[in-house]
Each structure stands twice: as C-alpha cells, then as structure tokens.
Amino acid sequence: PDWSTVYEYRPKKGDPDDIDNILKEYKPVAHRIRQIIDLLSPAGVQRLRNMEDGDEIDINAAVDAMIAIRMGEQPNTRITMRNVIKNRDLAVTVLLDLSESTNDVIEGSDKTVLDLTREAATLVATAINGIGDPFALHGFASDGRHDVQYFRFKDFNQPFDDESKARLAGMKGGLSTRMGAAMRHAAQQLLKQPERRKLLLLVTDGEPSDIDERDPQHLRHDTRKAVDELWSRGVMTYCLTLDANADSYVKRIFGENNYTIVDHVDRLPEKLPT
Numbered sequence: 001p002d003w004s005t006v007y008e009y010r011p012k013k014g015d016p017d018d019i020d021n022i023l024k025e026y027k028p029v030a031h032r033i034r035q036i037i038d039l040l041s042p043a044g045v046q047r048l049r050n051m052e053d054g055d056e057i058d059i060n061a062a063v064d065a066m067i068a069i070r071m072g073e074q075p076n077t078r079i080t081m082r083n084v085i086k087n088r089d090l091a092v093t094v095l096l097d098l099s100e101s102t103n104d105v106i107e108g109s110d111k112t113v114l115d116l117t118r119e120a121a122t123l124v125a126t127a128i129n130g131i132g133d134p135f136a137l138h139g140f141a142s143d144g145r146h147d148v149q150y151f152r153f154k155d156f157n158q159p160f161d162d163e164s165k166a167r168l169a170g171m172k173g174g175l176s177t178r179m180g181a182a183m184r185h186a187a188q189q190l191l192k193q194p195e196r197r198k199l200l201l202l203v204t205d206g207e208p209s210d211i212d213e214r215d216p217q218h219l220r221h222d223t224r225k226a227v228d229e230l231w232s233r234g235v236m237t238y239c240l241t242l243d244a245n246a247d248s249y250v251k252r253i254f255g256e257n258n259y260t261i262v263d264h265v266d267r268l269p270e271k272l273p274t
Contacts, residue, residue, distance in 0.1 A: 014169030054080030102173035142178035
C-alpha cells in the first residue's frame, strides 16, 4: 500500500528548567550555532552594483569607464549603485525522531540518545529564535502505517517560551521510525509559511524502520522519495544523524551534502549546514 495515517498527539509536559539548564551548560555552543544559522539567510544592507539609475556613484565602475574612454573604447554606462534592505527569508521546521532507540545510552557516556536529541533541539531552536526566523519544533514515532504519531512542541505562531520548553522537556522515546510519512506531514505546515526559503531539519539516530515492514529497503526508498518530493516543492531537507554508523545508508537517502553525523552536542556548530 502507498498510504499511511498520521495522528497528532498532545505532548506531555516536563520541567522547563531542564531546557534552561541545557542552555547554561552549552552557552558558547548556542552562540556559535546562532552565528551559523544567521549565515543561512543573511539580513541587512545589500549593495546592488552595475546600475544605470542607482543612488550613488560606484567609484570602481566610474574609474573603469574613464579608462575605457581614454583607450577609445565604449565605456560601461552602468556606473551607479544602490543600497537596498535585504530581509531574512527563511522558515525552519526541526523534526525530531522519538523512536524507541532514542532511549539507548550513548557509548562512552551516561546520556541517552534522547538526551542528545533534546540538547540539540534546544540549542538549534534557541539560535533560530534569537535570530527571529519563524520555526516549528515537532517530533514523531510510529506503530505501523496505521499509526504514525506526530507531536508539536512548538508551532510557527507560538513563542519559544516556558510552555514550549515544558513540552520539549517532557518528550519521551518509543515505537518505530516511519520517517517519510512524518516528513511529508511536517512539510504541509512548512509550505504554508510565506518565506521563500524553507528548511526541514531532521534529527534522528537511525534509518527508517517500522514494525509492519520486513524489507528495510522499502522505507529507505520511501524516505528518499519524500526528500525528492519536498525538494520539488521548494523544501530543502537536511539530516543531523546521531548514528555513528549512518554512512552506510544516510547518503543514499538525503544526498551527499545534505547530512552530517553528530556524536556530541559540542560538535553541532561544525556540523550544521552553511
């Protein structure tokens, strides 16, 4: 069958102080992540050159024109420039894999994969929030094609406040990872945003799988198809995988330059897309 059913569930709440403690522990990392995300869609003044009716003379272009005249050549008459305000134009959905495997303890650490997922989500969300880009923070798990469970910790029209932090702090891991269905569902809300650039940032600890799929290739192909579908509709997908062995499959799903492996939250700044 080529269908699945997605149900939205109300997330349980935890202690928002847990999220604030993550921010205190990784404050330098959060600052660096903000710088990187800021570069994804820079705002500020942009200088447009090579114009005929600009607001001021472009000295370099004027000098080139004078040289051309002295050499008996036809000068370029576009010797003015104009400064324009370039607004940020990026909307982001951070989508978290909340499958059972996130309860596993990371090798060489006392933290679980879910702890690392929560830390990564907290730092990325705080960075985006500080810049002012609209973003949503969602999660998913699945129990077969009939029950893909989807959780909204923060929507685009909601602030990243204690309410959102409480939902993020209370998230639990369980069930399986029907990735393609969750990505398509996440994209529906993302595509409604007016921003021109749209990014779906997936945080996962493994490849797609589910209890009713015996052939692992099927869900890999379905996720790859979802990536292609989203790209054709203007949504870029990027995968932050917490699986140290992901090289064997993640490149085929997301593309060579659209994923990275993160084994510790301190390494997030060097791993994010730039």
